[in-house]
Amino acid sequence: MTKQNTRREILKGGLAVAGLGFLGFPEWALPALAQGETLVPFTDLPANINLTPAADRRIIDISKIAGQFTPRDQFFTTQHYGHPDVDPATYRMKVSGLVDRPLSLSLDELKKMGSNELVFGFECSGNRRPLQGLSSNGRWTGVPLRTVLDRAGVKADAREFVFFGADRGPEDVDFRGTIHKVEQQFGRSLSREKALSAEPMLAYALNGEPLTKHQGFPLRLLVPGWYGVANVKFLAEIHVQTDPYLGKYQARWYRTLRGETINGEIKWTETAVTHMQLKSFIARVTKNGSRHTVFGVILNDGTPIKSVDVSIDGGPWQAATLDSATKEKFSWKFFSYTWNGATAGEHTLVSRVTDANGLVQPTEQDLANKKTFLEDNSQYPRKVMIA
Numbered sequence: 001m002t003k004q005n006t007r008r009e010i011l012k013g014g015l016a017v018a019g020l021g022f023l024g025f026p027e028w029a030l031p032a033l034a035q036g037e038t039l040v041p042f043t044d045l046p047a048n049i050n051l052t053p054a055a056d057r058r059i060i061d062i063s064k065i066a067g068q069f070t071p072r073d074q075f076f077t078t079q080h081y082g083h084p085d086v087d088p089a090t091y092r093m094k095v096s097g098l099v100d101r102p103l104s105l106s107l108d109e110l111k112k113m114g115s116n117e118l119v120f121g122f123e124c125s126g127n128r129r130p131l132q133g134l135s136s137n138g139r140w141t142g143v144p145l146r147t148v149l150d151r152a153g154v155k156a157d158a159r160e161f162v163f164f165g166a167d168r169g170p171e172d173v174d175f176r177g178t179i180h181k182v183e184q185q186f187g188r189s190l191s192r193e194k195a196l197s198a199e200p201m202l203a204y205a206l207n208g209e210p211l212t213k214h215q216g217f218p219l220r221l222l223v224p225g226w227y228g229v230a231n232v233k234f235l236a237e238i239h240v241q242t243d244p245y246l247g248k249y250q251a252r253w254y255r256t257l258r259g260e261t262i263n264g265e266i267k268w269t270e271t272a273v274t275h276m277q278l279k280s281f282i283a284r285v286t287k288n289g290s291r292h293t294v295f296g297v298i299l300n301d302g303t304p305i306k307s308v309d310v311s312i313d314g315g316p317w318q319a320a321t322l323d324s325a326t327k328e329k330f331s332w333k334f335f336s337y338t339w340n341g342a343t344a345g346e347h348t349l350v351s352r353v354t355d356a357n358g359l360v361q362p363t364e365q366d367l368a369n370k371k372t373f374l375e376d377n378s379q380y381p382r383k384v385m386i387a
C-alpha cells in the first residue's frame with residue numbers, strides 16, 4: 001500500500017486524523033519526542049512563558065516543533081489592526097492605478113488563475129530571544145503575483161506596487177508637531193523589479209486548506225525569503241503608482257537603525273526591513289539514555305545553507321547535521337547535533353549558521369551597533385541543566 005493510500009484509508013475509516021491537512025499534507029507529523037526520549041528543560045527561560053500574549057496574537061512553543069509544517073491552528077499570528085471578517089461571497093481584490101486594465105477579482109476568479117505550491121517559512125522581524133516563537137513554516141497554494149499583474153497590464157512608468165489589507169485603524173500622523181487624525185489601511189509596497197519577479201505569490205490556502213482569518217483569509221501576499229511584514233494579509237487592493245509609498249508600516253515602523261563603519265567613520269543608516277537575515281536557534285535538547293540531542297531551526301532569505309555548528313560551553317564549533325527533509329529553498333530548515341558525554345551540571349549551548357556565500361550568523365556583540373530591535377539574528381546561547 002502506498003503512503004497516499006494509507007492516508008486515504010485512514011480518512012475513510014473516520015479515525016481522528018489530527019495533524020493531517022485536507023489534502024493529506026502532514027502538519028506536525030512527527031512527535032516532538034521519540035520513544036524513550038525526554039525533554040531537557042532550558043534554564044534560561046522565565047518560569048511562566050505566556051504563549052498567548054494578546055487575544056489576537058499567537059506564538060509557537062519552539063520546544064514542541066514536531067514536523068516541517070506548522071499546523072494552521074498553531075501558526076504564529078500577529079498584526080496591527082486585528083483580524084477583519086471578510087465575506088468571501090462579496091470579496092473582490094482590486095488592481096488600480098498605472099495599469100491598462102483595472103481589475104476587480106472574486107476569489108473564484110483568482111483561484112482559476114493558478115494553484116501553484118510554495119513551501120515558505122518566515123518570522124516576524126521582531127522575533128527574538130528568549131522565545132523566538134514568532135516564526136512558522138507552511139505549504140501555501142496561490143496564484144503568482146505576476147500572473148495577476150500581467151492580466152492587468154502594468155504601464156511603463158509603474159515603479160511602486162502598494163498592497164493594502166482590508167484591515168484599518170485610526171492613526172495619529174505627526175508632521176512637525178501637528179497631529180493629523182486619519183483612518184489608515186495596512187499598506188506595504190514592493191518595487192517594480194520585486195513585484196514582477198517570479199517569486200511573490202497571492203496565496204489562498206495554507207497546508208491544503210483555506211487560509212484562516214488569522215493567516216489572512218481570504219487572500220494574502222507572500223514574498224518568499226522576506227520578513228513577515230511583507231506578507232500583507234486580507235489583501236484588498238494592489239495600487240500601482242510611480243512615487244515611493246511612505247505609509248507608517250512601510251517607512252516608519254519597519255526600519256533598522258544601524259551604525260556602519262564606512263571609510264573609517266561610523267555612518268548611521270536607516271534601512272527598510274526586507275529579506276530575512278541569516279539566523280539559527282536551538283529549539284530543544286532531548287535526552288535518550290546517556291545521549292543528548294540538540295535540535296534547532298534555521299531561517300534565511302533562501303540562500304543555500306553551507307553549514308551549521310554547535311559549541312558547548314565555549315568549546316570549538318562542531319558540525320551539526322542539516323535535516324534532509326527541510327530542503328525547499330524557502331522552507332525553514334532543521335538541524336540536529338548529537339551531544340555525547342554530557343556531564344552533570346549547567347551547560348551553555350549555542351548554534352551558528354553559515355550560508356553558501358560565506359555569510360556567518362553574527363554574535364550579539366557583532367550587532368551592538370544595531371539600535372532598533374528588529375532583525376535580531378544574533379547567535380542565541382541557551383542554558384540547560386544536565387541531571
Ligand SMILES: Nc1nc2c(c(=O)[nH]1)N[C@H]1C(S)=C(S)[C@@H](COP(=O)(O)O)O[C@H]1N2
Pocket residue numbers: 075076077078079080081123124125164165166167186214215216227228229230231232233234235
Ligand atoms: N493586512 C495585514 N497584513 C499583515 C500585518 C497586518 O497588520 N495587517 N502584519 C504583518 C506582520 S508584522 C507579520 S509578522 C505577518 C504575520 O503573519 P501571520 O499572522 O500569518 O503569522 O503578517 C503581516 N501582514
Ligand SMILES: [Mo]
Pocket residue numbers: 078123124125126228229
Ligand atoms: Mo511582524
